Amino acid sequence: xxxxxxxxxxxxxxxxxxxxxxxxxxxxxxxxxxxxxxxxxxxxxxxxxxxxxxxxxxxxxxxxxxxxxxxxxxxxxxxxxxxxxxxxxxxxxxxxxxxxxxxxxxxxxxxxxxxxxxxxxxxxxxxxxxxxxxxxxxxxxxxxxxxxxxxxxxxxxxxxxxxxxxxxxxxx
DNA sequence: CGTATTTGACCAGCGC
DNA sequence: GCGCTGGTCAAATACG
Numbered sequence: 457x458x459x460x461x462x463x464x465x466x467x468x469x470x471x472x473x474x475x476x477x478x479x480x481x482x483x484x485x486x487x488x489x490x491x492x493x494x495x496x497x498x499x500x501x502x503x504x505x506x507x508x509x510x511x512x513x514x515x516x517x518x519x520x521x522x523x524x525x526x527x528x529x530x531x532x533x534x535x536x537x538x539x540x541x542x543x544x545x546x547x548x549x550x551x552x553x554x555x556x557x558x559x560x561x562x563x564x565x566x567x568x569x570x571x572x573x574x575x576x577x578x579x580x581x582x583x584x585x586x587x588x589x590x591x592x593x594x595x596x597x598x599x600x601x602x603x604x605x606x607x608x609x610x611x612x613x614x615x616x617x618x619x620x621x622x623x624x625x626x627x628x
Numbered sequence: 629c630g631t632a633t634t635t636g637a638c639c640a641g642c643g644c
Numbered sequence: 645g646c647g648c649t650g651g652t653c654a655a656a657t658a659c660g
Binding site: 629631634635640 | 645646647648649650651652653654655656657658659660
């Protein structure tokens with residue numbers, strides 16, 4: 457059983473820490489309740505994390521399978537999802553990990569489609585979805601699901617890179 | 629040529 | 645039971 461203590465795992469990578477810290481400072485990220493309130497609430501800060509239940513659902517095991525049935529002993533696992541809103545004109549919020557887009561769906565309440573991303577690391581089942589609010593075009597809701605158990609592969613050592621991201625984030 | 633993205637189809641959960 | 649909505653897969657395509 458794994459617990460999900462926080463949004464971002466504390467990795468020894470100082471650059472990561474810097475990145476997340478930078479993110480917090482530049483953009484006001486707020487937690488939104490996905491369980492009861494959904495994101496339709498225009499309230500400023502809605503802390504969430506509704507679900508508990510830490511379930512590690514192995515994905516990349518032995519190639520691709522069309523699994524109609526779930527694994528043994530697990531049913532509808534609702535692992536916690538961490539969502540935070542970000543004021544940004546860009547929906548590509550690079551947190552240092554490499555994401556592969558695996559789906560895109562249109563949401564009823566929003567005019568903009570929701571993008572589904574998954575971490576490209578093998579054994580890392582971290583998923584995230586990015587959704588832009590139709591109410592506020594400059595508001596992007598990013599929902600993280602799961603935790604990374606591996607270091608960042610992106611070269612955030614470059615301060616220029618970080619600065620560049622900061623410029624992007626502060627483009628509003 | 630290898631990898632990421634796009635896009636339609638498929639499926640499961642939920643409400644009526 | 646049926647239809648709607650959300651979530652995922654996988655083939656095709658784009659891009660380096």
